[in-house]
Amino acid sequence: MTENKFLCNIEDPNTIITPIDTAIRFPEILEILLNKYSDDIAFFSKLIAESKSSAELLDKIRSKGIDKDQRMSLLKMFRRCVSPVLDTETTKKIGKVSTASLVENYGSTFKSIDVLKEQFANLSNETKGALAALIGEYDTRGQLGYDLTANFFGWFEDRFKGELTINGPRGAGRDIELNTIFPDFEGQYPCDFVIRKADTAEVLAVGFARYDSTRGGAVG
Template sequence: MTKYLSTIEIPSSIVTPIDSAVRFPEILEQSYARYEADIAFFHELIRTSTSSAELLDRIRSPKVHKDTRMSLLKMFRRCVAPVIDTEMSKKITKVTTKELVNSYGATFKPIEKLQEQFSNLRPGDFETLAALVGEYDTRGQSGYALTEQFFDWFEAEMPDELSITGPRRAGRDVELSSVFADFVGGYPCDFVIRAGDDVLAVGFARYDATRGGAQSDDRTGGNWAKVEKARQYCQNTGRSFRIIFLSDGPGLTHNDTWREACDIDGEWDGRVRVTTLKLAPTRVTLRWLYGWPETSAEKSEVGEVIDLLAKASE
């Protein structure tokens, strides 16, 4: 089975640039406009608290709106206790403040020092704090944009007999057990392609602005596990469907991530394809989705697209 991805000489030529990040110094003004009220509230809580433990307790009060509380917890982590994970501290009904203080209180910056520092901050310092709090505000936006653009392309180019379902942007994954009643275990997909009631393919979308190291290792093993789990299910039930890895972004071109994409592309007797948004028209074809043999013309077209993308990047 030909692995088309491995024939691409310049991987960056097939990447779709999706820019969702705010640049410096624009991020200072935008973040401050968003978090100004929360920062003022945090400053007031510092001024009127008698200890850093009390400050945390007041932040985690159920009376504080959950969105405001999350902002305050991020500030607490940045300014008082970096060891306090916001994903843990936000669970105010499951994790008590006393438990957090007993476990990590020794690392808290003293309230007296906080009060002194905040009373001497310059106006620009609050903008910096806002930028730190909002550092990950755009996280995931590129992935949402990738999925939405793929849905738009699919619905515009594919015949009406085919449908694509799943969260177009943010939303709950589609569990394969909700598609096939006899599927056992977790298998969250980003989208499902059908012809009427027949499932033709399941897909996973990922936009990596950067990728490497342990994160890439985790992704590599996870994708192979998805393929193997689907293969075993189809072997046991007689069902048949295809797997699409919609992988895009500069992180795809990192050595280990790229090698894994090339290796997994074309696996399971050609039922697995890795594609970027640019390659979708020649990789996610009607003929492939239905499992019909490809014509020599279609194979040539893929090669021509790859050559054109490579030349465009030179």
């Protein structure tokens, strides 16, 4: 029985990898990221110059008056330049985590504002490019998985049109919780797609999609 399974008959795993090549190479990526983040870097430098302490700098960045997308860029710079222990997933929650709490618990790790003022007083284009590359490092994180899912959905709908349906997010979107599919399922457990019979809507399978840029894609 085992020898009839598809994967057992694959001699070279590379032949079943789905390569998705959408990445921009170095050094071309540097100019793109510098153009994207140059205004944010200039604003970060301005905030540093106007702040009396690194704690005040963080408070200004977390101000609700700053656009959320720009705030994310500033928080990434704060992590890279001021306090590497403060991840953006924590600092972006301005309605749930107070700046005072962050300063109290992590302030000892903050780089001095005087050092920051000196370092950001006159940044060279090379330094700006390096900083843009650092904060833009994960800009496309998750995109390969989205591309893989979209490709699989397209193939599935062409192959099983009229017989089966497939539902789930094709890009960035909320996963499907299993307890919304199976009422008796306890707890929360997300899946990427649900396959049903087209005529009765009976659930036949739930699936998961994963993509690693060095190992290819998998849909199961």
